[in-house]
Amino acid sequence: MPPAVSQIPSVDEILRRDIAAAAVASHGRHAVVASIRAALDGYRRQFRGEPGPSIPRGEAAARIAAAAVAALTQADAPYLRRVFNLTGTVLHTNLGRAVLPEVAIEAAVRAMRHPAALEFDITTGGRGERDDAVRPLLCELTGAEDAIAVNNNAAAVMLVLNTLAAGRETVVSRGELIEIGGAFRIPDIMARAGTRLVEVGTTNRTHLKDYAGAIGSETALVMKVHTSNYLIQGFTKTVTAQELAPLAREAGLPLVDDLGSGTLVDLSHWGLKRERTVMDALRDGADLVTFSGDKLLGGAQAGFIVGRRDLVQACQNNPMKRAMRLDKVRLAALEATLKLYRDPDRLAQSLPTLRLLTRTVAELQALAPAIALAIQNAIGAERVLVNTVPCASQIGSGSLPLETIPSIAVSIEPKGGRNRMEPALRVETIAAAFRQLPIPVIGRIGKGALILDLRCLDDEPAFIAGLVDLDQSLRGSDGSDAASNLDSR
Numbered sequence: 001m002p003p004a005v006s007q008i009p010s011v012d013e014i015l016r017r018d019i020a021a022a023a024v025a026s027h028g029r030h031a032v033v034a035s036i037r038a039a040l041d042g043y044r045r046q047f048r049g050e051p052g053p054s055i056p057r058g059e060a061a062a063r064i065a066a067a068a069v070a071a072l073t074q075a076d077a078p079y080l081r082r083v084f085n086l087t088g089t090v091l092h093t094n095l096g097r098a099v100l101p102e103v104a105i106e107a108a109v110r111a112m113r114h115p116a117a118l119e120f121d122i123t124t125g126g127r128g129e130r131d132d133a134v135r136p137l138l139c140e141l142t143g144a145e146d147a148i149a150v151n152n153n154a155a156a157v158m159l160v161l162n163t164l165a166a167g168r169e170t171v172v173s174r175g176e177l178i179e180i181g182g183a184f185r186i187p188d189i190m191a192r193a194g195t196r197l198v199e200v201g202t203t204n205r206t207h208l209k210d211y212a213g214a215i216g217s218e219t220a221l222v223m224k225v226h227t228s229n230y231l232i233q234g235f236t237k238t239v240t241a242q243e244l245a246p247l248a249r250e251a252g253l254p255l256v257d258d259l260g261s262g263t264l265v266d267l268s269h270w271g272l273k274r275e276r277t278v279m280d281a282l283r284d285g286a287d288l289v290t291f292s293g294d295k296l297l298g299g300a301q302a303g304f305i306v307g308r309r310d311l312v313q314a315c316q317n318n319p320m321k322r323a324m325r326l327d328k329v330r331l332a333a334l335e336a337t338l339k340l341y342r343d344p345d346r347l348a349q350s351l352p353t354l355r356l357l358t359r360t361v362a363e364l365q366a367l368a369p370a371i372a373l374a375i376q377n378a379i380g381a382e383r384v385l386v387n388t389v390p391c392a393s394q395i396g397s398g399s400l401p402l403e404t405i406p407s408i409a410v411s412i413e414p415k416g417g418r419n420r421m422e423p424a425l426r427v428e429t430i431a432a433a434f435r436q437l438p439i440p441v442i443g444r445i446g447k448g449a450l451i452l453d454l455r456c457l458d459d460e461p462a463f464i465a466g467l468v469d470l471d472q473s474l475r476g477s478d479g480s481d482a483a484s485n486l487d488s489r
Helices: 011-015 018-027 029-046 057-076 102-113 135-142 153-165 186-193 208-214 241-250 278-283 309-316 320-324 328-340 344-350 352-357 361-379 427-435 460-476
Strands: 146-150 169-173 196-200 219-225 255-260 288-292 303-307 384-396 399-414 444-446 449-453
Touching (some): 011 029, 011 057, 135 146, 135 303, 135 328, 146 309, 153 169, 153 186, 153 255, 153 288, 169 186, 219 241, 255 278, 278 288, 278 303, 303 309, 361 384, 361 460, 399 427, 427 449
Parallel strands (some): 255 288
Antiparallel strands (some): 146 303, 399 449
16 A cells, blocks of 8 residues: 555645755755655655555655755756866866866956956957967967967867868878767868868878879868877888978968877977977978867867968958857966966976876875775775786877876775675776765776776875765665776877
8 A cells, every 4th residue: 555645744844844945045946846746756656556654754754855855966966077087098088188277267267257358459449359368379389470269179170171172172191080089080070171082192101202193283282180099000101291391382282280189398308208299390381280279288178270370360261260269268268378388497387287297106106005095994905905006197188199107006906795795896886986976086997906097186185085985885886887988088
């Protein structure tokens, strides 16, 4: 029998509970009433066909109120939650790529909080251009004649192709027809931009004569594409931009160099492998260079087009540019980030991306024991084996795909149950439990253990404090795992 009507509290009775009253102040009466009604329906269904509950009416009201408020709280939680990125990929696409520097955050908050001179020239009192927030800085830092910004590098490439090569041909090496995250391919971008792709060479070998033989009356431009997330090795041959520039110039064609991630500094100054810079690309003879703002540059998501003034202005005048433009918040953050590059001596301290990439093994080794001990205590020494192990981090987001950085990780390996009656934990269950913490912890699974790379752990007290909920998370985990399925490019 379902519970008797007299045993089921009314909506008004539940609303009088302190927890419900507090929820009304936070979420509004309409939302709380709807959640209470849903919880009441669940309460009735729970006992459908079963004997009625013997719990007192007041206690039932308290339980239903708690369930309703819990559902509201869960529904109100932000989708974009803070997480601990312990995957070992510094610029993790699925985890938001670059962490912004404090000056960029402050600039973005100012732009959000107050009116800003986005398209207003304070000097003349007339209309301004929003890209002027970053154009002078980009030209100063790269040596380019002109520059514009759009919402990401894919948009930058698409705008260039549509502006300079719509209805005509673009010549690209077959070995550079990349696919980035989400099955997004250069040939698809070119098709949408309205240009016809002309592939030259083979997957592993392309020669200068291949480009020369492909140039004809329908050719609009020659393009180089950074191979981003892969590297072809072995019997290979590529044509550099420096070699291509004279050929393109002789044919009267622009040379476009898509750097993908793009960097404004020589990373070898900090002991990292050198990545070709935007300045290198321009010195090599590229007429236009496209690159990202939220990868190695360490700023907000954006795409930049820098180079010859006439070509940049042609892109600026394309009606598509308006659909790709940046808002005041990102422009403010990017301006503040770019200004940090004026002081390269302190860049490793002021730019989080570079700071994380340059953390020493010794620094991480000093951090590891306290983290390992806290995890061991939270789960139990009889259930898991926790060790500090050497590992290798990667830059991510298509930067130096085969290069790794020595790092230190905490390895968590299932060991057994707390007693003979309790089954051993599965590593997937442990990974899922870490993801269910108040600040989810995202690691990677390898060789039967959960690996937590400490390179990007920037708040040790918050991490350790969150572990108090780990045992509860282990009990509530369904064991599903996504730690090893993330796209880190």
